[in-house]
Amino acid sequence: MNYSQYSNDKALASNSVFNYLKNTPLFDNIANNDIIDFAKAATVKHCEKGDIIFLHHDEALYFYIIKSGWAKLFRQTLDGSEAIVDILNDDHIFGITALYQDNRYDFGAQIICNSEIIKIPLDLLRQKAHINQNLSLNALKFTSAIIKRKNTELEHRDLQTAPQRIGCFLLKLCASDETGPITLHLPYSKTLVASRLGMKAETFSRALNKLKDSLDITISGSSITINDVSILEENVCQSCSLCRL
Amino acid sequence: MNYSQYSNDKALASNSVFNYLKNTPLFDNIANNDIIDFAKAATVKHCEKGDIIFLHHDEALYFYIIKSGWAKLFRQTLDGSEAIVDILNDDHIFGITALYQDNRYDFGAQIICNSEIIKIPLDLLRQKAHINQNLSLNALKFTSAIIKRKNTELEHRDLQTAPQRIGCFLLKLCASDETGPITLHLPYSKTLVASRLGMKAETFSRALNKLKDSLDITISGSSITINDVSILEENVCQSCSLCRL
DNA sequence: CGAGGGTTTGAAGTGCATCAAATAGTGTGG
């Protein structure tokens, strides 16, 4: 029949997105009916490296969830410099806080490798949040966690050296309480890790070598092996108010 | 009427706090009855310079509003360094985000000059926010604004020099679109402004003198006169993604 | 294979921190 094919496709698509959204913390304790509405309004976009999702100061009409891939949030100044706001991957949400401000994004967003992005109208969130208490509470958890991270980030810029910031970054990549040697991959290019940590690529390269020399670490391309996590921790967490040794 | 003096006192006290809370953005569009409940549960504390309100990692039972005065939010590392998270004055709120995380403060709070602080149980906020949609939306506005500020703060640490950060700080102290010379007072000690901006007191002193020499600024103790705001703006906002010239 | 971006390395410069000491400012008790 004539319209059903389309309608079925849409139902299918919605369904796939529905299942994804259902497991997103933002939709914890949200009724299926509401999630279905979000899924219906959502668009899944396939993006390639370099794609711009939105620019700083753009009118904010959507928020985004990264289904898979990586995105870079950034700001640019008049004199051409760039500051990294964040670098996000699977299951991370961005663009949501604009809703609670002046409906303008306060950073730009760019895809840094092929990714699948879910795009959801902020208007729908506005409507739903007006009715659904849990949605707001989930959003508050989300924003509070960001604030904590930003505070830590700022503290690190103030008190830690470049090698320490790298060390902290590596420690966060370690699964958890492993004790033996851990091998991990840098999640994105060294250049990007550098600017994520607020330093130049050259500084990053040199600082990483310092870690290699003084602590027990092996580097091979983008693979890094931490032979003794506790040595790294002792050196890094000394200058961090969060990681209590 | 027969109920006691005590009850009247309490009613009066509640009333004074009530009027204050009613004008606090967090309680915008909140029914009087709800605000009264907050006023009843609130305690007004007179604090003196140096008083500790809570410490980093403490269990979070209350949030606070500064009725008058100044408070410093800070973190300390094992090796004895301190990072300033924020410095707040009249009408600012702190300690609220702990509610949406693990119920621990993620910084310490200390009073830096004689102040009046309103102390409100987080439990009450939790209960009310569960019922009252607007309360959550107000809280979301609050947290979103903080995130924006933190992002800007981080950007400044990355891209601005010490003199520029001071210049930006001074510009924010300027009322608004005045064009003539503006004289303003530093809101707290130079030492504190320095650490608020992530630099040492010595650096602050020297950087301020640089501003005096190169841009048209006069310094006399804690009074600073900006003779031409636009000169300062041009120099500072070049390296900031927010202030579009 | 060759082009182009990512990464490393070296040399030199800059900005901020550190250490130390002088000066100004503030509050105290006599």
Next chain:
DNA sequence: CCACACTATTTGATGCACTTCAAACCCTCG
């Protein structure tokens, strides 16, 4: 009101961390 102690601020000299500029190297991909 002054002398004292104490803190905040300034100034100078020096050192270090990171940046900048430049060049080489490496790796990937068309």
